């Protein structure tokens with residue numbers, strides 16, 4: 416019996432050919448395939464710009480940099496996320512201000528985020544957790560008058576929509592990841608989308624060491640055609656053409672990938688909604704279902720995970736709340752009880768298998784095992 420992990424990439428022969436074509440060509444590092452991938456991505460999301468990065472964490476780092484985060488600046492985000500969302504703030508010398516999640520959406524609570532705003536707030540960073548599109552309008556309203564920039568961590572939410580508008584369009588800057596468990600993969604990779612020419616320029620500068628080769632953008636008179644200028648402290652965060660070719664090929668399948676994830680979620684919802692002690696994830700028309708976070712009774716969560724594993728099913732937990740990691744506790748003094756909603760959610764959560772290649776039989780198998788474990792309690 417095949418082991419079902421919680422997430423898995425889907426790669427076909429077309430993807431393999433696209434990568435092989437790049438390897439046979441002249442460009443390996445950032446080149447024409449990155450340009451084409453960025454263009455297709457911006458078109459999909461509906462923004463003027465999409466700027467590719469080496470991974471989703473680098474994309475977040477770039478987005479915060481573009482928004483102007485530096486020492487003394489505060490960024491408000493959810494403790495119910497992958498540590499990269501807040502780590503990238505620390506890379507820039509910024510200060511992380513967590514606000515609790517809303518159990519009704521599993522995303523950062525806009526009201527609590529609003530209450531955390533101070534004169535030093537530079538960014539509010541909602542995380543569209545599990546693919547549920549965070550309520551951007553509510554964050555916009557909360558940020559009103561504060562000057563805070565909205566940076567959405569949409570690493571779970573490629574293909575999600577608010578009404579008819581794709582996630583990636585509405586925040587000032589939106590970061591995506593192409594890690595193999597995400598909706599599309601490039602192996603490692605990331606992207607930032609924005610409608611702002613100025614942010615896009617800062618993103619491009621940041622991913623290439625802060626160095627520009629464009630004479631029209633230089634601060635001084637260029638010495639000659641060889642001249643480059645380093646204007647800000649950037650990084651080497653380029654995506655390679657090898658990765659981008661895979662991303663471009665995967666984009667063609669994105670709508671299919673998302674549609675299948677929604678089908679799987681609706682099967683799970685139907686199979687679990689009447690089981691005592693289980694809470695299915697909150698629904699939303701535009702949900703992209705990177706994860707299917709089922710809530711089981713907290714005192715039995717470990718038992719569920721261990722029994723599922725014995726039966727060939729890999730449940731995962733997303734996530735240990737970031738504020739409780741030793742690094743965050745030691746350096747910032749956070750402790751248990753600081754964010755009760757995130758902590759309560761964590762104690763009950765199991766991410767069930769959720770990926771394009773999952774068959775209906777696989778879904779039934781997972782559901783039967785979950786129900787039998789629930790019944791045995």
Ligand SMILES: *Cc1c(COP(=O)(O)O)cnc(C)c1O
Nearest residue numbers: 470471472497499570592593594
């Ligand atoms: C995957 C992920 C990231 C980081 O992306 P990488 O490509 O792994 O660097 C950041 N935030 C969230 C919420 C993620 O799920």
